[in-house]
Structure formats: C-alpha cells, structure tokens
Amino acid sequence: MTASVESVMLAEPRGFCAGVDRAIEIVERALAKFGAPVYVRHEIVHNTYVVNDLKAKGAVFIEDLADVPPGATLVFSAHGVSQAVRQEAQARGFSIFDATCPLVTKVHVEVGKLHRQGYEFLMIGHKGHPEVEGTMGQLSEGIHLVEDVADVARVQPRQTERLAVVTQTTLSVDDAAEILTAIKARFPQVREQKQQDICYATQNRQDAVKVLAPQVDVLVVVGSPTSSNSNRLRELAERLGTQAHMVDSPDDLQSAWFDGKQRVGLTAGASAPDILVQQVIERLKALGAVSVQRMPGVVETTRFPLPKGLK
C-alpha cells in the first residue's frame, strides 16, 4: 500500500507555552546584552532544534556548575533547580538569570511554605526528570517521589498528620488523577493543592489531543524524546486507540506510517517550535495532503514577565 494522505488536522492549542517562550527569550536577551558565551544549566527547554539554534548563537549548555568559568553569565533552565544548585551558583558569584517557569517556581514556593508548617510531601512525577530533581531539591528531606500507584502502596512517610501532594507540571492528567486517588485512599487526611500543579499548557494540549485523536487515522506529535509533555501526548493518543508517532524533526517521518491513512492529526509539545510543525506539514503535503485544517480549541493568552535586568 502507498501513502494516501488527504488531510492534516492541527490540534489547537499546540507548541510553545508561555514558560518556554520566556525561557528562550531570556537566553536570547542575555546573549544580546552580555555577548557570548552565555552558560545555560541543562537544556533550556527539552527540544533539540531550540538547543542547537541557541548553541549557534553562543549559548553553552552544561549540567555541572564546575564547567562554568568565574564571572560568567548563567541561566537556569525552564525546569528549575534545587536549592543546592542555586546556592552553589550564588556562592560562585555568577551573574544569574532564572528561566525557571513561573508555574514551576509556584510549586517550589508552596513546598517551602508548607515545609515550614511541618508538612512532608508526596511528589507525583518521573524519576530523573530535571523538574522533579529541582522540586524535590527544595528540601533536604521529607519529600518522597511516587511515580505510579504501586509506589503509593510502598511509600513510607515519617508521619501522616501533615502530608501534602505536589506534582510535576507536565504529567498525564489522567495518570496523575489515578495516582492521587490511590494517595487519598491510603492517606485520607492528605492535603491537596488548591489548584493542581499540572500546568495550563499541559492540560490544554492533552485536551486538544482527546478531541483530535478520535477524528484521525494517525497522529504525529512534534517533540524531542526528552520532552515529558510531548511523550504524554503520544501516549494519550495511543490510549485512545489512535496510532501515534513522535518526531524530533521532519526527517524522522516515515512514509509507511501513512499507508492507507487519509486523515493525519498533528500536534506539538510545549517545547516544540512552530517552524518544525510547518516543515512537517510540507512533508505531509508531499505525501498527498491537500487540506490543512485547524481544530477549534482554547486560545491561550498567558504571558510571563521577563526577569529584572533583561526587560
């Protein structure tokens, strides 16, 4: 069978969120103001194209502060950092710009506030993700990671009178709800957040896939393998019974995915730039797509201010 794509349906919203926009702008403005190199701790956002573009402009991505020379300009990535990293960077006198998404900072502030009131925490998130390391690293102890329902059965907080839940901002909304239900069953007195930590952008992109996936034969998600929210979009479509593939660049597309598939859905994770979406559309047109439709969806208006010194 050969590719038979007829139409492309675009999820709405998709692509960059306000936190990613702000983080990239912080690096670009720091480069413009202070000149290259600007050091960035961890990938500023989890996207290969974005990272390579900033590297070409003079950004140097590092994981270990030991690789940053004295007096350098240093940017913390959108995922946030632990207190230990923040304190080390301050002690070494770097000129620091914090690109931590304000919605991640909000979680950090809440953890600090409740900790001072004697709370211990269960954090729903993925082990090893830098946001989880940053949030758990707000405290030296008393914050326990639960990745799934099985972890909830195993976790052993020192006390259960003052127990609170926090989550990574880019989780599957449905998985997080299931884990939270298990937490509430085991620890009925647990304190829930007034507002969930999963961010508006993650929620909106998953909602859009829930609408789009049943209407298409295959879904393409533009996003890098390290991008948590992009992976969740692909998984969500598959759970809904729609074949889904994630691509880091248009070159990853395989024409065999579209054999016998007429309607192709297209979305992008919060860290994936629109230029890649446009390039994927061009490839799909080359495979026969004659129409490109935008689905109705939420219009996002969230914007975050830049840090002092870069406005």
Ligand code: SF4
């Ligand atoms: S995905 Fe959400 S938490 Fe992450 S940078 Fe975007 S708005 Fe912030």
